[in-house]
Amino acid sequence: MQTVQGYRFLTVEDADAMTEEENLRLFKKHIGQNLGKMLSMLGFADAIPVRAEGMHITLNDGREILDMTGHVGVLVAGHNHPRIIEARRKWGERRGLETWKFFPSPYQGALCHNLSLIFPEDLEIVFFCNSGAEANEGAMKLAQKYAGPERKMVAFTDISFHGKTHATLTVSGSEQHQNHHFNKLENCHMVKYGDFEALRELVESNLIRKGVSRVGTFIVEAIRTEGVVKPDSRYFQQVRQLCDQYDIALIFDEIYTGFGRTGKMFAFEHHGVSPDICSFSKAFGGGKATFAGFITRPSIYNKAYAKMNEATLHSTTYNGYGEEIVSSLEVLQIIQDERLVENSEEMGAYLLHRLEEVQREYSDLVAEVRGVGLLCCIKFKSKTEKLLRMISSTGSEAMEKFVTGAIITKLFQEHNILTFTPPHDSAQLLITPSLIIRKEHVDQFIEALKQVLGSSLWTVGFSYMKKLKG
Template sequence: MYEDKNFLTIEDAHNMTEKENLRLFKKHISSQLGKTLSMLGFADSIPVEASGMYVTLRDGRKVLDMTGHLGMLVAGHNHPRIIEVRKKWAEEKRLESWKFFPSPYQGVLCNNLSLIFPEDLEVMFFCNSGAEANEGALKLAEKYSGMSRKTVVYTDISFHGKTHATLTLSGSEKHQNDHFNKTENCIMIKYGDIQDFKRVIEENKTGKNSTKIGTFIIEAIRSEGVVIPDKSYYEEVRRICDKYDIVLIMDEVFTGFGRTGKMFGFEHYGICPDICSFSKAFGGGKATFAGFITRPKIFNKAYSKMNEATLHSTTYNGFGEEVVSAIEVLNIIRDEKLLENSEEMGKYLLSRLQEVKKEFPDIVADVRGVGLLACIIFHSRAEKIVKFFSSTGTDLVEKFVTGSVITSMLKDYSILLNTPPHDSSQILITPSLIINREQVDYFIESLKKVLSENLWKVGFDYLKKLRS
């Protein structure tokens, strides 16, 4: 019977050993992911506190978080203002699910978002994740464009989510997509190549100013590898989309809310999308929150009729505590001048990364950055040595370098780093926008020590674990 089950408690989780924690993770979540986390040293000690730029581990280490936890932490871990508004909301027993009453809190959040987005982007929908935001954006664009223009264009380097539709449109996932059904009527083009975009327009024209293409979805700045198209590219994309009435969706899930030194990545190009999706930093690291915003003409054509008002909906459409968290996030970004800090510290971080590239040309192939979105791309002249050790090939060489760097930085210098999901030759650097010069300097000096002293021994230890 249910009453007889020996459930573990929250207190049990607090007191769990690292060994038991890893056992449960491997058994119930993913054995291979658990193995990877263990190899990198991430399972050696359990986090017990997080504040600002730091995560404190049970063994006493205070770890500098240079990941921003995949870009979610715009204002650091557990910002006191976000904690306070959430605590007050709970203590006052406010309504959490606003399903049957219009929410003044959603109204405030929508108003504030409309003020920071340009032009007439002012109608929005809230959901839970970037993938869900992109699904909703794609549905809106499809409904607006009509069944005669249902073709969607996307780019070869991109990631928009792992639902069926967003996975199809994620060019960087193309080598893994063979396992799943694809969404039809999708065309892939080269990222940042305006001639390739013009080519598919011409191939799908149905008249002088008409085409079967109804939607173009793209990341304003490709976060993985920090790929930044020329300004002229987006100016021409905007002109073509206007000419053929193609809905331009810009995915700002990773780059939104100050990550690139501007509120949104598309602002670097002086253009405005028709729909913009966002998530990650939107919840301030305390709420699983996302959404998309569009122009009234797009939304009204798609969903203005009474019987179409709920054609796109979700159960968790902006819970109260999520909404007040996001309201506070926007105010923190303004009050603490996090946009300005992202731009200033981003320039400083990139200048110091360029020092690393110059000092270690045999290991570091390139460094890139805009705002506090940066990456290090490695290469290795030890490829022949590694191939003697294993026949797995180039991907293993990349893991040799990045795996050893990540492991050493955590073990020896208490710095948390990660690679992006589609390129193991990179380390993605996306700290919270509150980072200061002292923290940047500590990161750079530690990285230099790792690249000069620890790389080979740790790298070969990593490879042995990988093959075991």
Template sequence: MLERQNYDIAALFEARERERFDIHTRYLNEQMVRVLRTIGYDVGFRRGLGQYLYDRNDARYLDLLSGFGVFGIGRNHPALRVALESVLDAELPNLVQMDVPPLAGVLAERLLGKAPYLDKVFFANSGTESVEAAIKFARAATGRSRILSCEHAFHGLTFGSLSLIGDDIFKNGFEPLLGDCAAVPFNDLNALEDKLRTREVAAFIVEPIQGKGVHLPSPDYLKNAAELCRRYGSLFIADEIQCGLGRTGKFFAVDHFDVKPDMILVAKALSGGHVPVGAVLTRKDIYDKLFNRMDRAVVHGSTFAKNDLAMAAGIATLEVIESEKLVENAARTGQRLLTAFKDMAERHELLCDVRGLGLMIGIEFGTPKSLKLRASWTMIETASRGLFCQLITIPLFKEHKILTQVAGHGSRTIKLLPPYVIADDDCAWIEKAFDTVIAESHRVPGAIWSLGKTLIENAAAARRAQAS
């Protein structure tokens, strides 16, 4: 008989929880620990349920990051737990390599039901793996090599995906990257056509809403971009890894723009937050160019991609989204929050723009007009671009128990990606907390600007210590 104490992972978590920073410093990413210590995020999260996190003192926090979009249905949803437990209890014949798993077929069927103009699904383990697969599919289907993406895009951090993103901080130290990739400005059809008309482009991959900064396309951009791709024989790929599966108030973000991509990439929320899963939805003629003979049946794959736990997580997640009407809730609560933030922008000069769809919202800060504020803003932003946003996120976390973060390196935009399950009480919590903190940031001198000076001094001290 198994001795339970040897496999009681909850007890192991409990026993080692307070050592998390020490063991990560010793065995994992020491720099991440330094970041968290600098901004005071050592509260020791011990439990998560729905849209809430609970720290070691059982204080409740509202999570507006949701694992960067992973927890669309919230943390530890009971339906997902039942689904995963049923797989384990059934002792299913998982990952039989000389067989095809039924649950993968079921999940593929349900995903394609949301995009009836597509025919086939390829499963992967993550969003970046889905992007890598899409690159291979596009090259095989078109016989071309060039892949286009957009400036300021984010598509993942594995080698091919990294070659398509628009932020040098992720690329530095890893060049040369995948060859024959190029970027065009987001929302610029002329720049896109200039590249496409060479007829060397296999595919154009674009986030319908750019995650870094939460930038929305003009109303006809995606539809016209897809038309240009068809005209020049290139594939149009929608990367919905973050913005898909209901986040924007429609199941796919492209549904807002009346466009039918040649491929749709999903991941993150499809996992339900427990077992990673990504997927490429595509047309049969594209799929068949890759898997075109029996001896090429395994020309691309991923060992764990169709495992039963991942497929069950995906099936259960789609069922929860449908049965609990979470797409509709994302649309309703997202509109409420957008309206509230736009009202704040009318009253607070540091808040310069609010944009988003559904529960993907960007709150951008910018240079104020009044002299006192402008001097303080300039000091902070000169020391480190995007630092001002931390002067908002830190008090939101410490004083109002709201977890959020900036939309990218050096960004002046705070991004909200809450679970789709948030309620009106949560919206009121968000609105009151943001309004209070933003109002405080307009007081000079004040606690927020003192925090900024402290962060600058700490960063300078850390650089000196590292140099020595």
């Protein structure tokens, strides 16, 4: 420890020397009791990661873990890609300006230029920030300012997640059951995902005058991440036409799906349409920078922020620090050089093929598998649910946790594979590995999953449920 003004601060070396018990105690005390309990239940608190490289995480007990989560889609190029580390090292050694608040940054300009090349049409004006929620906040503010005071209504979909700030929670349909705790934005209206008529009815039932609707914004995911829900492309073509007809700003949220996750650079490319505003994050920082942004058309941005005194109407302190910028410059180059979008398409098809094989072999436990690129999910059903209902008062969500929690734990503890379940559907595993994944990694995961599904989940499942209720 170090003593500074009477305080005994813990150091990196102190953290390195912590036992698993000390680590979990501090986590529960200072970060979250229930979150710590959840990680402990799944077995994730039994060891401490000491190294991460490519597709693997090394624990302090010597185990090498295959990461099939991509750490919630962040790791487009794997853990600690050497080129990103080298780019950041070179930048740090320059002792250059990090906070470009008072000078135009040539590095930001270069990154914006590169983004304008990979986005279609005239999407070319960029705002940088720190997280997906912040990107969506900025995108919605831009759309609202563009639409003007008469057209404040925002349309969003029933299955969606755009963040956990007040505004983004309001338009996150999948959070509706639990966001009653928080204040919501006014004038936000939910429609069914993939239902064009529901959107058209909302727009046209709120006409102010001919050709002008109170609906000024529609925020949507081109492919819904959880459950991998992909509407028919005609839906988004109709949406694009409707937005053009009524001058509605169409926002595509590509926080999770952007930069190759679905086998195309962006998920909206599957539908042959382009947004007016697009938010992005996660993979954009390459797992080394907490970086996000949104991109828009000049016609949208210049109308919204046309006056000199509106130049900073939307801003953030950490608007593209130098090290974040050079990280993302390198990320985009790696995606191109290593053909990661193409690999996502190829390996995603192979992963889905093998998941379908699992579904056929274990149809009593596997309800459904879906996949687009390396955005895949497997949904489980519980053959023991009827019995569990007879002996337990727990609800259906707990029944789902019994199965998925047991599978996640056995994959991790017995097969050294990291998987996760998304926050809004406990019955599924969301499988989003890094885009550098190879066939041998897919095969390792599938064979382990088969062994887990073919074994008894009772012991680990009841242990999980006991901890859940305790």
